Amino acid sequence: MHSEGGVSIWFFIGISLFVNGVLITGAGVWEVFHPPANPVVLFHLHANVWWGAILLVIGLLYCLQFAPGRKKA
Amino acid sequence: MLPLLAYVSTRLVQLSAVDVVIIAFYFALVLGIGFYLRGRANTAEDFFMAGREMTAWVAGLSFLSANLGALELMGWAGSAYQYGILATHWYWIGAIPAMLFLALVMMPFYYISKTHSVPGYLKLRFGEPARALSAVSFAFMTVLMSGVNMFAMAKVMQIVLGWDINFSIWVSSLTVGVYVALGGLRSAIFNEVLQFFLIWAGALLIPILGLYEAGGWSNLKLQIAQRASDQYVHLWSTLGSFSSNPMGINWVGIVFGLGAVISMGYWTTDFLVVQRILSAKDIRSAEMAPIIGAGFKMLVPLIVILPGLLGLAVLPMKLTGESGAAAAGLHSYNDVLPLMLARYCGPGLLGLGITALIAGFMSGMAGNVSAFTTVWTYDIYRPLINSKGSDQHYLSMGRWTTVIGVLISIGTAYLVMQFASIMDYVQALFSFFIAPLFGTVVLGMLWKRATGPGGFLGLLFGTVSSISMWAWVKVDPSALRYVALSPHAKALAQDMFQALWSFCVCVIVTVVVSCMTQPRPEAELVGLVRGLTPMPSVGDLPFYEKPTFWAVVVAIVFVILNLIFW
Numbered sequence: 001m002h003s004e005g006g007v008s009i010w011f012f013i014g015i016s017l018f019v020n021g022v023l024i025t026g027a028g029v030w031e032v033f034h035p036p037a038n039p040v041v042l043f044h045l046h047a048n049v050w051w052g053a054i055l056l057v058i059g060l061l062y063c064l065q066f067a068p069g070r071k072k073a
Numbered sequence: 074m075l076p077l078l079a080y081v082s083t084r085l086v087q088l089s090a091v092d093v094v095i096i097a098f099y100f101a102l103v104l105g106i107g108f109y110l111r112g113r114a115n116t117a118e119d120f121f122m123a124g125r126e127m128t129a130w131v132a133g134l135s136f137l138s139a140n141l142g143a144l145e146l147m148g149w150a151g152s153a154y155q156y157g158i159l160a161t162h163w164y165w166i167g168a169i170p171a172m173l174f175l176a177l178v179m180m181p182f183y184y185i186s187k188t189h190s191v192p193g194y195l196k197l198r199f200g201e202p203a204r205a206l207s208a209v210s211f212a213f214m215t216v217l218m219s220g221v222n223m224f225a226m227a228k229v230m231q232i233v234l235g236w237d238i239n240f241s242i243w244v245s246s247l248t249v250g251v252y253v254a255l256g257g258l259r260s261a262i263f264n265e266v267l268q269f270f271l272i273w274a275g276a277l278l279i280p281i282l283g284l285y286e287a288g289g290w291s292n293l294k295l296q297i298a299q300r301a302s303d304q305y306v307h308l309w310s311t312l313g314s315f316s317s318n319p320m321g322i323n324w325v326g327i328v329f330g331l332g333a334v335i336s337m338g339y340w341t342t343d344f345l346v347v348q349r350i351l352s353a354k355d356i357r358s359a360e361m362a363p364i365i366g367a368g369f370k371m372l373v374p375l376i377v378i379l380p381g382l383l384g385l386a387v388l389p390m391k392l393t394g395e396s397g398a399a400a401a402g403l404h405s406y407n408d409v410l411p412l413m414l415a416r417y418c419g420p421g422l423l424g425l426g427i428t429a430l431i432a433g434f435m436s437g438m439a440g441n442v443s444a445f446t447t448v449w450t451y452d453i454y455r456p457l458i459n460s461k462g463s464d465q466h467y468l469s470m471g472r473w474t475t476v477i478g479v480l481i482s483i484g485t486a487y488l489v490m491q492f493a494s495i496m497d498y499v500q501a502l503f504s505f506f507i508a509p510l511f512g513t514v515v516l517g518m519l520w521k522r523a524t525g526p527g528g529f530l531g532l533l534f535g536t537v538s539s540i541s542m543w544a545w546v547k548v549d550p551s552a553l554r555y556v557a558l559s560p561h562a563k564a565l566a567q568d569m570f571q572a573l574w575s576f577c578v579c580v581i582v583t584v585v586v587s588c589m590t591q592p593r594p595e596a597e598l599v600g601l602v603r604g605l606t607p608m609p610s611v612g613d614l615p616f617y618e619k620p621t622f623w624a625v626v627v628a629i630v631f632v633i634l635n636l637i638f639w
Contacts, residue, residue: 006109013266023091023094041417
């Protein structure tokens with residue numbers, strides 16, 4: 001939903017997913033090169049890298065699609 | 074020392090710097106949304122009903138999110154660990170039929186009557202006494218529940234993160250107070266939709282990684298059968314009797330108590346959730362919103378029930394009840410979700426998971442506060458105290474009531490902190506009104522002969538009967554065998570059968586009193602009663618855009634899921 005002449009709710013969601021994606025992917029990449037002393041279970045799957053990347057991409061798509069000024073409901 | 078860093082030694086998880094940044098970003102974003110939307114709440118209609126301009130998707134996701142609180146997530150994950158897959162009934166038969174019923178049968182009446190609230194509909198249909206009883210009970214129970222949930226969440230944050238309890242209460246409640254007071258229902262709805270995405274982003278990884286570790290669904294079932302019982306993975310086949318399943322309930326309680334009464338009462342008459350749908354921009358959106366909510370509701374067991382089941386299979390320790398856990402220094406059933414979060418989620422992901430829990434709590438509280446504000450202003454203050462105020466006066470009342478509602482909630486939280494037993498009483502009190510209210514509303518919508526005195530007395534006697542049964546079992550726990558019709562019945566069975574009987578009392582009293590009193594002229598009931606009201610059309614649309622089509626799709630998937638996990 002676009003607020004009349006305003007920012008869409010989906011844009012805010014895009015911002016949230018994108019920022020979280022950047023932070024989580026960054027933390028995951030850091031851990032790849034600096035493995036923790038007490039890793040989580042299934043650490044070798046590096047879930048924070050690929051899950052963060054998924055959030056980042058979805059967030060970016062939402063930001064672009066629902067950016068203020070675009071004609072999209 | 075900052076309260077944020079005032080950890081205690083018993084915390085379940087340790088946050089890293091990036092986790093704290095993710096949580097702080099969430100708080101900044103919701104406050105930013107509140108300030109941004111301040112300029113969009115200029116009239117009472119804007120503030121209380123979000124201008125009635127929400128799309129079906131926004132209203133539908135908000136409708137679902139208002140119910141998807143953190144305590145709900147953690148509590149039902151714990152129930153899945155304790156009772157197995159039976160807990161799924163609260164998401165499927167305990168929600169889907171009611172949501173579809175709301176969409177196709179009840180929503181048209183709420184929508185075309187242009188009521189601002191469920192008590193507002195009761196006023197139109199049954200008169201002022203029924204509205205006053207419903208509004209006063211709803212308003213105070215809602216704000217008390219908000220306080221109880223606030224305390225419970227602060228307690229969870231203390232146990233999981235070691236956060237100071239005062240810090241959790243004040244920061245989260247003041248944040249909610251600010252963004253709801255600024256942007257009204259629109260702000261609450263925006264944040265609920267945001268929360269919906271955060272919950273899925275933060276919680277979906279647990280079942281994915283859990284199933285990977287367990288070796289798939291078939292292996293998970295085998296491990297649960299070995300560590301607990303084969304009864305834990307069947308949805309219906311163990312419900313033949315009270316003693317053949319871990320929950321101590323039978324199919325009558327689940328189908329009629331939960332499916333036909335409690336869930337119908339909650340999803341169709343609890344204004345906390347119905348308010349989201351009333352904000353829809355047109356009749357099609359209002360009908361589609363609960364259907365969209367139902368579609369996603371069917372998926373929620375993935376992030377709530379499955380983690381509980383996975384906990385049974387993969388966690389090295391055995392979880393136990395709250396009292397036993399506290400006494401023995403063990404983890405309780407309700408800790409299963411944070412334990413699974415800590416098991417798989419490293420820096421960043423852990424922050425997102427905790428943010429999802431905080432967001433769940435805050436949006437639940439925002440739902441309570443915005444519903445309280447609307448009912449107070451439209452159903453108590455305006456009809457009973459000041460009926461001649463201007464639109465700006467009621468808008469101002471809404472903003473101040475939001476602040477006062479938050480402060481009452483905080484006061485309740487501190488009261489619960491001093492007297493823990495209040496929590497049980499308040500939670501029980503809330504359940505007293507749901508089942509009879511559904512009886513009153515559904516008879517009002519479907520039976521033109523129902524009269525004002527019938528509706529009022531049915532609601533009153535139904536509520537009194539519910540309170541009486543609860544008090545009876547409280548005083549004499551062995552009375553549960555009479556309420557639930559079995560000596561093997563357990564606590565959850567009491568809720569189901571108590572609701573069923575109070576609904577029956579409400580319906581019987583309403584019918585008897587209505588037959589003894591003067592009916593209203595049919596002309597006065599147009600727009601309020603099915604059969605006397607031309608049903609509004611959703612327009613000339615292709616079949617795949619019609620709410621009925623999607624309701625059938627959801628219903629078919631619902632049946633298939635129940636058969637798969639039978």
